[in-house]
């Protein structure tokens with residue numbers, strides 16, 4: 001079915017265009033025509049930007065918002081809180097929570113999300129009757145919210161370099177990599193769902209199993225994602241047990257590829273950065289989470305300079321604002337280096353859209369024929385954006401998730417005038433879903 005949308009102002013590539021007609025068929029753009037007249041097209045108000053892409057999410061972490069940020073400690077003490085929540089969630093709660101969280105993302109202008117999924121089995125580690133019941137809940141949630149989903153099914157086999165799975169971790173594990181592979185083979189992709197591979201981390205997956213997961217992804221030309229060097233302690237343990245940094249270890253097993261994405265990459269050596277850049281691996285920065293967990297500041301400018309593509313994710317979901325995450329890549333770089341402008345406005349928008357889409361295996365996040373038809377309208381007249389004349393600067397450095405008024409995802413309008421068209425009461429849905437998890 002053909003649909004047409006019209007934008008008074010749109011950011012097309014690096015340019016600001018006026019009077020743009022977007023023609024959509026089968027969920028993708030068939031034509032993007034600036035300088036056109038509005039021929040019975042549905043008007044999108046304000047500044048239209050490409051659909052935003054959240055390249056790294058753990059939907060269930062949203063239940064921790066307000067429980068964890070006020071605490072002390074570090075990543076490892078936060079992890080105990082996260083495990084306590086993870087232990088409570090059954091498929092019914094997972095579906096409700098993920099639906100509400102994906103609706104929150106839609107309202108923030110996200111049209112494609114990468115869900116890094118390792119909450120696979122029952123709390124005691126036994127599989128559900130359908131071993132992919134939890135993954136199916138995520139797929140149903142994304143469908144209800146209207147998002148494109150890359151389900152990054154994540155292999156998680158041990159509790160540490162010399163530790164078995166313990167406690168809550170039991171439900172993350174698949175016993176061995178063959179069982180992971182057999183389970184993932186049963187997940188059916190479709191037009192709005194892609195299946196990708198995850199290696200949780202070098203802590204959680206041994207080298208030979210990591211090699212198998214990497215081979216699975218390479219063989220299928222599927223994205224491969226992994227947490228990398230978020231914590232100094234992970235680096236120290238990896239070197240002590242294997243003699244390699246996590247990045248070097250992953251390269252040794254074939255997991256550093258042009259279609260791979262390293263999440264965080266906060267504490268990398270110069271040699272790691274050169275190696276990742278020479279391959280063109282993507283780096284998914286998650287600045288709000290890295291702030292919240294006191295992880296540190298990644299060397300984003302060095303990574304981009306070496307050849308890595310940067311994208312962003314909301315990760316722990318203490319904040320769901322992809323424009324803010326992308327802006328923070330530049331802002332963290334300013335804090336780290338004392339210089340401004342490593343990532344100019346057009347690059348900030350690309351980090352929030354097409355670069356994330358590429359990391360998740362989508363032709364999306366770009367306003368051109370052939371791409372997934374994802375459009376986001378931002379208010380140019382809010383308290384944040386009023387008085388900012390340049391639409392590109394407004395999107396990159398002024399607007400927030402609160403300025404998203406209208407969203408088209410896969411050719412279908414999912415948000416109109418700030419309201420989600422399937423789940424009208426998003427705050428109510430979030431409150432009920434979080435309560436059902438915490439009071440369980």
Ligand SMILES: [Zn+2]
Pocket residue numbers: 056058116227263315316
């Ligand atoms: Zn993560």
